[in-house]
Amino acid sequence: MKFYKLMFFLLMMSGTLISISSYSWIGMWMGLEINLISIIPLFSKINNMYSSESSIKYFITQALASMIILLSIIMLSLNNEMFLMMKKTFILTMNSSLLTKMGAAPFHFWFPEVIEGLNWMNCLIILTWQKIAPMVLIMYNFNFNLFFCLIILTSMLISMFMGMNQISMRKIMAFSSINHIGWMISTMFSSKSIWLIYFIVYSIISLNIILILNKFKIFFLNQLLLLMNNNNNLKLFFSLNFLSLGGLPPFLGFIPKWLTINELIKSNFIFLSFSMIILTLFTLFYYMRMILSILIINHSNKLNFNFKMNNFLIFSLNLFTISSFLIIPLFFNML
Known part of the structure; x- marks a missing residue:
């Protein structure tokens, strides 16, 4: 990793930590801004117009959300009677801006489009780390159940x-992330x-999938099907990860959902939990469609990948997913 990228990466992490550990709303806003300014150079790549386009889209959306957050903070700090009457409205506006920052629907319009132009490592940052600060800030003023x-x-x-x-793997991961945002x-x-617990498990499973996709530079479903044609080990690991997701x-991904429903x-919140289970089954449908295509269909156009599990990180993380066969029954018995 180049030095300037390492510097911006550490600055991005520190921005999130400043935001979630601040005692004032202005400090939280400053942390979000440091995080935003630091991540743009990580997205941008020379001679790649797609990543530059994604950087601009991400910056405009996040800057707009930050501006609305700052406006809400200013209005909430005023002691005028009229503004005090509108306190709930400004809190609602601030929550909407934070939901925009993390990409929750119906404020998701930027999320799939930005991810489509990025490489897998930057996608991993958006799917995992960039959700921490907005979600923690929402926890601080979580109300309005409806x-x-x-x-x-x-x-x-x-x-x-x-x-x-x-058919784009990046968009599949993006819409999957929107589903998991709802659960979180x-x-x-x-x-x-x-x-x-949910966030950690989701991050582990996403890391599992993205490491494999990044290793073989897979961006579309047809590339994935060709890759899996002769690699039985890879088929197993990849299928288990998507079932877990x-x-x-x-599988490991069942633990946080079970705890949440409980x-x-x-x-x-019986109606809400019932609706979430039913709607998540439809999301599971396109995971299953992809897994069945990988396991059943044998393609004639073969790509010769000599895949061996010599990458320790990929092997150990996938082994952790498989070992959840043993972990979860033991966990249930303990409870």
């Missing part, structure tokens, strides 16, 4: 419909610790 219920259900519906006909927001109704038992039912 508003967040609508956001959760909209995220589920958008990811279901928009992900059905995608729902964890805030009951327990913040479950949000942390969908939240099927007994807490939602305890908190009497």
